[in-house]
């Protein structure tokens with residue numbers, strides 16, 4: 619689920635009480651989790667890992683199969699695509715990455731690299747599927763956001 623070897627992972631562990639509070643309260647207005655009811659969030663929490671990455675770590679690599687999605691808790695990532703001069707996006711706390719491969723069943727559309735030490739909540743594909751199946755509302759929102767990202771990749 620999490621890239622090994624040269625991945626630059628410093629730590630991976632279950633979420634603690636402070637992080638659960640952030641997920642429960644701080645994320646009300648953030649796309650993905652704002653559609654997730656408290657009960658659903660509580661259901662998924664035990665499956666989430668908090669992963670701490672060193673600067674320059676690759677979280678997703680373009681062309682690889684996708685097996686997890688990530689919600690950035692602290693830090694910044696840059697999304698890049700081969701043959702693009704400019705970064706596709708720079709994303710910070712509260713944004714998610716890695717959802718497209720899970721939703722569309724495609725290989726990773728881009729590479730996601732940490733630009734500083736970064737912490738992200740990781741949700742494995744099978745657990746992601748569990749909440750997607752139970753929350754059509756949330757899935758619609760997530761899919762809309764993922765479609766917009768896909769459009770941006772296609773038009774540049």
Ligand code: CMP
Nearest residue numbers: 707715716717718719726727728767770
């Ligand atoms: P995925 O294709 O699974 O892996 C690469 C990730 O980069 C992708 O999911 C998105 O989370 C992210 N990504 C791709 N295109 C964009 C974009 N236009 N804006 C922001 N993030 C993107």
